[in-house]
Amino acid sequence: MPITVSMTVNGKAVTGEIEPRTLLVQFIRENLKLTGTHVGCDTSQCGACVVHIDGTSVKSCTTLAVQVDGADVHTIESLADGDTLHPMQEAFRENHGLQCGFCTPGMVMSAVDLVKENPDPSEQEIREWLEGNLCRCTGYHNIVKSIKAGAAAMRG
Amino acid sequence: MNTSQYEAPGSVDEAVALLANAKGNARVLAGGTDLLVQIRMGMADPALIVDIKKISEMTTVTAENGGFRIGAAVSGAELNENAAVKSMWPGIVEAMDLIGSTQIQGRCTLAGNLCNASPAADSVPAMIAADMTCTIAGPNGRREASVGSIATSPGKTSLADGEIVVSLFVPAQNATGGDAYLRFIPRTEMDIAVVGVGVNLTLDGNGVCTAARVSLGAVAPTALLVDDAAKALIGTKVDDAAMDNLAAAASAACNPINDKRGTIEFRTKVAGVIARRTAAIALERARSN
Secondary structure (H helix, E strand, C coil), rough: CCCCEEEEECEEEEEEEEEECCCCHHHHHCCCCCCCCCCCCCCCCCCCCEECCEEEEEEEECCCCHHHHHCCEHHHCCCCCCCCCCCCHHHHHCCCCCCCCHHHHHHHHHHHHHHHHHHCHHHHHHHHHHHHCCCCCCHHHHHHHHHHHHHHHHHC | CEEEEEEECCHHCCCCHHHHHHCCCCEECCCCCHHHHHEEEEEEECCCEEECCCCCCCEEEEEEEEEEEEEHHHCCCHHHHHHHHHHHHHHHHHHHHCCHHHHHHHHCCCHHHCCCCCCCCCHHHHHHHHHEEEEECCCEEEEEEEECEEEEECEEECCCCCCCCEEECCCCCCCCCEEEEEEECCCCCCCCCCCCEEEEECCCCCCCCCEEEEECCCCCCCCCCCCCHHHCCCCCCCCCCHHHHHHHHHHHHHCCECCCCCCCCHHHHHHHHHHHHHHHHHHHHHCCC
């Protein structure tokens, strides 16, 4: 029995008719065609699907779309301003913070949330924060470097 | 997946009525960090999902009789930011904080960890050590049960059809009491306990242990309350000899399985080692209280 959900995604009001079992990540990718949010495992381990719900990072495969009815959702697509990358995205590019790039959207969204809570995280704090984001290329060293640089850029 | 109905009631009574009237399999959704994964993996296929996160009674932590009542939908992150709970029961909060990653912490719940009934659930030994109870609502009204009585075997609980855990109650800690939880995992984060130990102990003015509860996780089909391990501490100053007896009692109580995370022999030995380390932390906390 399809039900109607409405939410704000990347500043735009969206509505969809979906099955109750639809995960938020499916709604974002399949209904809204925002495919920047990746599905790595869909069992809440890898963190490739991290988005922000009302300003907090959440794995979008851990949430049903109907649960966030009325919420303000931001995906990786909301970060760049036209062709100008967000400072965290720029830092990933500058510091070779990605190899195959599959985990990158989740890494960047987690990193932005971290910096919001902790504007100047230490390497240890970054590594602890990233416990829920897996990189199968094992590119963690440069990811941590990127986040350190991104945090500095965001502090301005 | 056949889930065809999602409901987010605003009261416990409505939630109970939904569960009682459900046609087919119904599941309660607290954080969803276990349930949604089980659905995706084909291990669960509920026709009805009842989301409890919109029930105010279940989303709050309140002071009660010197202790705390913790709503079934309170997330790990909220508990971790509750300074009052954390200072009285650091072991419980630390155990909860070990579950999953930052994003999982934002959603997962103590009650969900309990009702998922995994033998390796991190929060359960800590809750049993603290002698926690829970309030359960069902078609026949409300009842109280000890946390240790909920899981009956891996994935199975003593909750009857239509029953739902509303809240958990942790009593006041003794003025000179301390609790702790430790687990062994092969990694540093994001893993399932190979052995988990919760210890809660109280000292008298002379530093003699007057009460203790020791609970083991991941070494039997359900978390265990090990009386012999508690007896090893009670009446002693928790010295090396008492710690040796504690470790021996903890190992003796184990009834683990062999799996990729650890053999029977390994788990049995490590249970003693971890029991000792956990008791040392609880002791330190009791002394400083």
